[in-house]
Amino acid sequence: MPPKLITLLTDFGLCDGYVGIMKGVILGIAPTVQLVDLAHEVRAQDVPGAALILRSAVPYFPPGSVHLAVVDPGVGSSRAPIAVATDRAYFVGPDNGLLAPAVAVLGGAHGVWRIDSVASPLGAVSQTFHGRDVFAPAAAQLAAGLAPEKIGAPLGSLQQLALPDPRRHTNGVDGEVIYVDRFGNLITNISAADLAAFASRPVSVSIGGVHDMAMVRAYSDAALHDPLAIINSWGLLEVAVREGNAAQLLKGDRGTSVIVSTVGP
Amino acid sequence: MPPKLITLLTDFGLCDGYVGIMKGVILGIAPTVQLVDLAHEVRAQDVPGAALILRSAVPYFPPGSVHLAVVDPGVGSSRAPIAVATDRAYFVGPDNGLLAPAVAVLGGAHGVWRIDSVASPLGAVSQTFHGRDVFAPAAAQLAAGLAPEKIGAPLGSLQQLALPDPRRHTNGVDGEVIYVDRFGNLITNISAADLAAFASRPVSVSIGGVHDMAMVRAYSDAALHDPLAIINSWGLLEVAVREGNAAQLLKGDRGTSVIVSTVGP
Amino acid sequence: MPPKLITLLTDFGLCDGYVGIMKGVILGIAPTVQLVDLAHEVRAQDVPGAALILRSAVPYFPPGSVHLAVVDPGVGSSRAPIAVATDRAYFVGPDNGLLAPAVAVLGGAHGVWRIDSVASPLGAVSQTFHGRDVFAPAAAQLAAGLAPEKIGAPLGSLQQLALPDPRRHTNGVDGEVIYVDRFGNLITNISAADLAAFASRPVSVSIGGVHDMAMVRAYSDAALHDPLAIINSWGLLEVAVREGNAAQLLKGDRGTSVIVSTVGP
Numbered sequence: 001m002p003p004k005l006i007t008l009l010t011d012f013g014l015c016d017g018y019v020g021i022m023k024g025v026i027l028g029i030a031p032t033v034q035l036v037d038l039a040h041e042v043r044a045q046d047v048p049g050a051a052l053i054l055r056s057a058v059p060y061f062p063p064g065s066v067h068l069a070v071v072d073p074g075v076g077s078s079r080a081p082i083a084v085a086t087d088r089a090y091f092v093g094p095d096n097g098l099l100a101p102a103v104a105v106l107g108g109a110h111g112v113w114r115i116d117s118v119a120s121p122l123g124a125v126s127q128t129f130h131g132r133d134v135f136a137p138a139a140a141q142l143a144a145g146l147a148p149e150k151i152g153a154p155l156g157s158l159q160q161l162a163l164p165d166p167r168r169h170t171n172g173v174d175g176e177v178i179y180v181d182r183f184g185n186l187i188t189n190i191s192a193a194d195l196a197a198f199a200s201r202p203v204s205v206s207i208g209g210v211h212d213m214a215m216v217r218a219y220s221d222a223a224l225h226d227p228l229a230i231i232n233s234w235g236l237l238e239v240a241v242r243e244g245n246a247a248q249l250l251k252g253d254r255g256t257s258v259i260v261s262t263v264g265p
Numbered sequence: 266m267p268p269k270l271i272t273l274l275t276d277f278g279l280c281d282g283y284v285g286i287m288k289g290v291i292l293g294i295a296p297t298v299q300l301v302d303l304a305h306e307v308r309a310q311d312v313p314g315a316a317l318i319l320r321s322a323v324p325y326f327p328p329g330s331v332h333l334a335v336v337d338p339g340v341g342s343s344r345a346p347i348a349v350a351t352d353r354a355y356f357v358g359p360d361n362g363l364l365a366p367a368v369a370v371l372g373g374a375h376g377v378w379r380i381d382s383v384a385s386p387l388g389a390v391s392q393t394f395h396g397r398d399v400f401a402p403a404a405a406q407l408a409a410g411l412a413p414e415k416i417g418a419p420l421g422s423l424q425q426l427a428l429p430d431p432r433r434h435t436n437g438v439d440g441e442v443i444y445v446d447r448f449g450n451l452i453t454n455i456s457a458a459d460l461a462a463f464a465s466r467p468v469s470v471s472i473g474g475v476h477d478m479a480m481v482r483a484y485s486d487a488a489l490h491d492p493l494a495i496i497n498s499w500g501l502l503e504v505a506v507r508e509g510n511a512a513q514l515l516k517g518d519r520g521t522s523v524i525v526s527t528v529g530p
Numbered sequence: 531m532p533p534k535l536i537t538l539l540t541d542f543g544l545c546d547g548y549v550g551i552m553k554g555v556i557l558g559i560a561p562t563v564q565l566v567d568l569a570h571e572v573r574a575q576d577v578p579g580a581a582l583i584l585r586s587a588v589p590y591f592p593p594g595s596v597h598l599a600v601v602d603p604g605v606g607s608s609r610a611p612i613a614v615a616t617d618r619a620y621f622v623g624p625d626n627g628l629l630a631p632a633v634a635v636l637g638g639a640h641g642v643w644r645i646d647s648v649a650s651p652l653g654a655v656s657q658t659f660h661g662r663d664v665f666a667p668a669a670a671q672l673a674a675g676l677a678p679e680k681i682g683a684p685l686g687s688l689q690q691l692a693l694p695d696p697r698r699h700t701n702g703v704d705g706e707v708i709y710v711d712r713f714g715n716l717i718t719n720i721s722a723a724d725l726a727a728f729a730s731r732p733v734s735v736s737i738g739g740v741h742d743m744a745m746v747r748a749y750s751d752a753a754l755h756d757p758l759a760i761i762n763s764w765g766l767l768e769v770a771v772r773e774g775n776a777a778q779l780l781k782g783d784r785g786t787s788v789i790v791s792t793v794g795p
Contacts (some may be wrong), residue, residue, distance in 0.1 A: 005557055007550060013306065013447035014279065014544065017318040020272060020303035024326035027299060031327065032443055034557060035301075036565075040548035044448055045508055053547040060651055060662065061554035062561065073508050076483025115490055127483040129498035130326065173572065182543035183574055218606025218657040233659035243575055243603050278571065278712035279544065282583040285537060285568035289591035292535055292564060297590065300566075309713055310773055338773050341748025386590055392748040394763035397590065 004030065004143040005062060009038040009054055009069040010131060011045060018129070022068075022136040024025045025121045029140035036061075038069075045073040047098050051161050052179050052187075055101040056234045058089060067102065068139040069093040073108060076127035081115040081134045083142065083151045084158060090148065092139040094130070097161030109158060116152035168197065172261040175237070177207075177254050184245030186252040190237040202263045205229035205240050208250050219243075229260075269295065269408040270327060273302040274334040275396060276310060283394070287333075287401040290386045294405035301326075303334075308337040312363050316426050317444050317452075321499045322368040323354060332367065333404040334358040337510055341392035346380040346399045348407065348416045349423060355405040355413065359395070362426030374423060381417035431455045433462065437526040440502070442472075444518050449510030449516040455502040455525060467528045470494035472504050473515050484508075494525075534560065534673040537591060539568040539599040540661060541575060548659070552598075552666040555651045559670035560675035566591075568599075575603040577628050581691050582709050582717075586764045587632040588619060595633065598669040599623040607735055610646040611664045611674065613681045614688060618780035620678065622669040624660070627691030639688060675677035696720045698727065702791040705767070707737075707784050714775030716782040720767040720790060732793045737769050738780050749773075759790075 006026060012018040019040050026033060038057050042050045050071040058067055065088075072079075072094040084091040084099055086106040092097045092115070094101055101145035103109050120133040122181075128248065137149055165190050166175035175190035186207065205213040213229045222228035222242040227250060240246050241257060247253065271291060277283040284305050292300060303322050307315045315336040323332055330353075337344075337359040349356040349364055351371040356364045357380070368374050383406055385398040403416055431440035431454050442457035451472065460468065468476040478494045479487075487493035487507040492515060497503035504523060505511050512518060536556060542548040543606060549570050568587050572580045580601040588597055595618075602609075602624040608735065614621040614629055616636040621629045622645070633639050648671055650663040654689075668681055696705035696719050705720035725733065735743040743759045752758035752772040757780060762768035769788060770776050777783065 003561065005561075009547070009550075009552070014302070015304055015306035015308075016446045017274070017304045017322045018446075020274075020301055021322045021325045023301045024272070024322060024330075027301070028327040030326070031268065031299070032271075034548055034561070035556065036553045039545055039547045041545035043545075045512075046774070057551045057554060058699045060551045061556040065554075071421060072573075074485055077485030126498040128495060128503075150545070181546045181548075220604055221609030230658060231657040233662060245574075279567070280569055280571035280573075281711045282539070282569045282587045283711075285539075286587045288566045289537070289587060289595075292566065293590070293592040296533065296535075296564070309775075331716055339750055342750030391763040393760060393768075397763060444628045 003032050003034045005034045005036060005065045006139050006143050007036045007038050007057070007061060007065060007067045008040070009042070009050055009067070011042040011050065011071045011188060012040050012131070013112050014040055018131065022131050025132055025136040026140040028121070029137060030144040031139070033143045038172065045071060047071050047073070047096055048161060048163065048249045050066065051098050051101045054098070055105050058102045063088045066090045066092065066139050066143045068135055069098050070131040070135055071098055072096065072130060074248045075130050080155065081130055082158060083113045083115055083138055083148050085110045085148050090142045092135050092142065095159045095247060097159050100158055100160045101163070111148060111154040112158045113148055114155050120150060125133055164189055166194055168194055172198070172203065172259060175205065175258050177252055177256040177258060180253060184247035185232070186239040186246050186250070186256065187232060187234060188237045188239070188258045190258065192231045192235050195237065195260065198262055203260050204263050205237070205239065206259045206261070207252055207256060210250055213239070268297050268299045270299045270301060270330045271404050271408050272301045272303050272322070272326060272330060272332045273314055274520070275305050276305070276315065276330070276336045277305050277396070279305055283304050283396065287396050290397055290401040291405040293386065294402060295409040298408045302363070307336060310336060312336050312338070312442060313426060313428065314315045314359055315361050316366045320370050323367045323371055326354065328353045331355045331357065331404050331408050333400055334363050335396040335400055336363055337361065337395060340395050341510040345420065346395055347423060348378045348380055348403055348413050348421065350375045350413050355407045357400050357407065360424045362424045365423055366428070368423065372469070376413060377420040377423045378413055379417045379420050381415060429454055431459055433459055436469065437463070437524060442517055442521040442523060445512045445518060448514035450497070450520065451504040451511050451515070452497060452499060453502045453504070453523045455523065457496045457500050460502065460525065463527050468525050469528050470502070470504065471524045472517055472521060475515055478504065533562050533564045535564045535566060535592060535595045536669050536673050537566045537568050537587070537595060538598045539597070540570050541572040541573070541580065541601045542570050542661070544570055548661065550783065552661050555662055555666040556670040558651065559667060560606050560674040563673045564669070572601060575601060577601050577603070577626055578691060579709060579739055580694065581631045584628070584633050588632045588636055591619065593618045594605065596620045596622065596669050596673045597655055598662050598665055599628050600661040600665050601628055602626065602660060605660050608771055610685065611660055611668070612685065612688060613643045613645055613678050615640045615678050620672045622665050627689045631693070633688065641678060642685040642688050642755060643678055644682045644685050648681060689755045694719055696724055698724055702728070702789065705788050707782055709785040710777045710783060714771070714777035715762070715764060716769040716780070716786065717764060718767045718769070718788045720760045720788065722765050725767065725790065728792055733790050734793050735767070735769065736789045736791070737782055737786060742778055743769070764783045
C-alpha cells in the first residue's frame with residue numbers, strides 16, 4: 001500500500017520554522033506519511049488567495065490524500081477547527097471559507113466535524129498556533145487511519161467563501177482579477193465555460209487602459225513583452241505579458257476589471 | 266521501525282540549490298531517511314535568530330531525530346564542526362552557539378564530538394560549504410546508525426549563545442524583543458514563568474510609544490488592527506497587532522525595550 | 531532497494547502552489563518516490579541561472595536520480611519537451627539549454643527523447659503549465675521504471691547553453707560574473723583549472739573599482755567586511771565580502787568584468 005499523503009498550505013512563510021514544527025508533530029503520529037508543501041508564501045492572512053490555490057491543486061493529488069490548510073486570522077476565536085470528508089480526500093483547517101472551494105471542486109462534503117477530540121502535542125493547546133496544536137495532529141490522525149467521526153462533533157455545513165461572480169451578457173463577459181501569481185500573471189474569475197458561449201466568434205479582452213488584446217493559445221503566440229489573454233492551467237482567463245510581468249506592466253491587481261467582448265458584427 | 270528523521274535549518278535560502286545539494290548528499294548515505302525543512306530563509310548569518318527557531322522546534326520532533334543546522338559565518342575558520350547527543354536527539358552543526366539553546370531545552374548534552382572522521386562527498390572538503398562536505402555527511406551517518414563517538418574526538422563542551430536576560434523586579438519585568446517573525450510579531454525574552462509572579466495582579470505592557478497594552482488570551486480578543494500582548498506558541502511574551510504587522514506599526518525590532526508593569530495599588 | 535529520487539528545480543516560487551501540484555502528479559504515478567527540491571526561487575525565466583544551479587547539484591545525487599527542471603519561457607511553443615539519459619541520471623525538462631551543462635558534467639547524453647507518449651493528468655495538456663501536464667508525468671514514469679525510449683521519439687541532440695568563456699593569457703585570466711547567490715557572492719566563469727597555470731605565482735583579483743584583492747583559502751582569512759576572492763564550492767572563482775554582501779558593496783552583477791593578474795616580476 002502506498003504511504004499516505006498530507007499536503008500543507010499555510011501563510012507561515014519559510015523563515016520562522018512554523019511549518020517545520022507542524023511536520024514534526026505529524027511525523028510523531030504518522031511516521032511514514034508523505035508530506036507535500038503546496039505553498040507557504042501565501043500573503044499573510046490571505047484566505048481567498050489560499051482558497052484558490054487549494055482549489056487549483058487538489059484534483060491533481062491521489063485519492064486518500066489529506067489536505068491540511070492553515071490561513072487563520074481568527075485563531076483562538078470562535079471559528080471552528082474542522083475536518084471535512086469528500087469522495088477523494090480529507091481536509092483539515094479553520095472553518096473560515098479556506099476549504100470550501102476545494103471541497104466543492106472534489107464534489108462536495110460527505111461530512112464536516114469540529115475537531116475537539118484530538119490530543120495536542122506536549123499536552124497543551126496554545127491560542128496562537130492551532131496549526132501545531134490542533135490541525136497537524138488531526139491531519140496526522142486521519143492519515144494514520146482514524147475515522148473522521150472520531151475527530152469530534154458533526155457540524156451541519158462549512159463556511160462558504162464569497163468569490164465575485166463574472167457577469168455574462170449577449171456580447172461578452174465582465175469579470176475581474178481574483179489572483180496574481182509569482183510571474184505577475186493576472187488570473188480572472190472568467191472561466192473557459194463562461195467563454196464557450198462565444199466560441200464561434202472572435203473576442204477581444206480589455207483591462208485598464210489596454211484594449212483589444214487577442215486570446216492566444218500559448219504565451220509564445222504573442223510577441224515578446226506584449227500583453228495577451230489566455231485560458232490558463234486553472235481553466236480561467238488570464239492576462240499575461242510574454243516573458244514579462246503583467247501586474248507591473250498593466251498595473252493590475254485583485255479587483256481590477258477585465259472585460260471580454262465579441263468583435264465585429 | 267519508522268524511518269529516521271533529519272531536520273534541516275540554514276540561512277541558505279531557496280534560490281541557489283545549496284539546501285538541495287545537502288539533501289542529495291544525505292540521501293546518498295541514508296536513502297530512506299525522512300527530511301524535514303525547519304527554515305532556510307533565516308536572515309543571512311543570523312546565528313541568534315536561527316538558534317531561537319531551533320529551540321522552538323525540537324521539542325515537537327519524535328525521539329531519535331537528527332537536527333542539522335548550518336548558519337555558519339565562520340566556515341573555514343577554527344570554529345569546530347560538532348555533533349551533540351542529548352536524551353532525545355542528535356545535533357549537527359558549527360560550534361558557534363547555534364545549537365546550544367536547543368540542546369539545553371532537550372535537557373543538555375550527553376556528549377559533544379568534533380566532526381573529523383566522516384568521509385566527504387566526492388572526496389574533497391571545500392572551505393566555503395561545510396553544509397555539503399562536513400555536516401550533511403555527519404548527519405546522514407548518525408541517521409544511518411553510526412555511533413556518535415565514531416564521528417570524531419570528544420570535546421569538553423559546546424559554545425553557548427549570549428541571549429539577553431529579562432530583569433524581574435517587584436512591580437514588573439523589563440525585557441526586549443529577541444525575534445521578529447514573518448507576520449511582524451515581536452517576540453520578547455520575557456517568558457510565561459517571568460510573568461507568573463504577577464499572576465494575581467493585572468499587568469500592562471509598554472513598547473516604544475505604545476503604553477498600557479492589555480495581555481490577551483487570543484489575538485481575536487483585541488480589536489482589529491489594535492496592538493496587543495500575548496503569551497505565544499514559544500511560551501514567550503509577544504507584542505502583536507491583530508491582523509496587522511507589529512514590527513511595521515510599532516517600529517519594533519530586535520533590541521527594542523518591552524516593559525511589563527503591574528497595574529493599580 | 532532504496533526509493534527512487536526525483537529532484538525538482540523551477541522558477542515557480544513557493545507562493546502559488548505550482549510546485550506542489552507537480553508533486554501531486556508525480557506521487558499519483560510513483561507513490562514511494564523521494565522528492566527533493568533543488569530550488570524554486572530562481573529568477574523568473576532565468577534559464578542560464580537555473581542551468582548553473584542544476585550543474586552544481588547533480589554530482590551530489592545518488593546514481594539513478596531523475597532531475598526534473600522547468601524554467602520554460604517558451605512553454606507552448608515549438609521547443610521540445612525532452613528526456614535525457616546519462617550514465618548516472620535521467621533529466622526531464624524543456625530543450626532550451628537548461629539541461630545541457632548538467633548533462634555535460636555527468637559525462638554527456640546517451641540518448642535524448644522528445645516526450646510525446648506520456649499520459650497527462652486528467653487527460654488534457656494545458657499550453658501554459660507543461661510542468662504539471664508533461665514534465666511531471668514523464669519524470670514519474672522514469673522513476674517508476676519506464677524505459678526512456680518509451681517516452682517518445684529519439685532526438686539527435688539537445689540544445690546547448692551559451693555561457694561566456696574566460697580568456698586566459700600569459701599574465702592572467704579575464705572573466706566575468708555569471709551568477710549571484712543569496713549572500714550576494716559574485717560567482718565568475720573563471721575555474722580553479724583556469725588558475726592552475728599561475729599556481730606558482732601570486733595573483734590579485736580586480737572587479738569594478740576594487741583592485742588587488744588577494745585570493746584566500748577561507749572567508750575567515752579576510753578581515754571582517756573586506757572583499758576577497760576565493761575558489762568556491764562550485765570550483766569557480768568567487769568574489770565575496772566576509773560576513774557581507776559583495777553584490778551590494780561592489781555593485782557587481784552578472785556580466786561584471788573580473789580580472790585575475792599575476793603579481794610582481
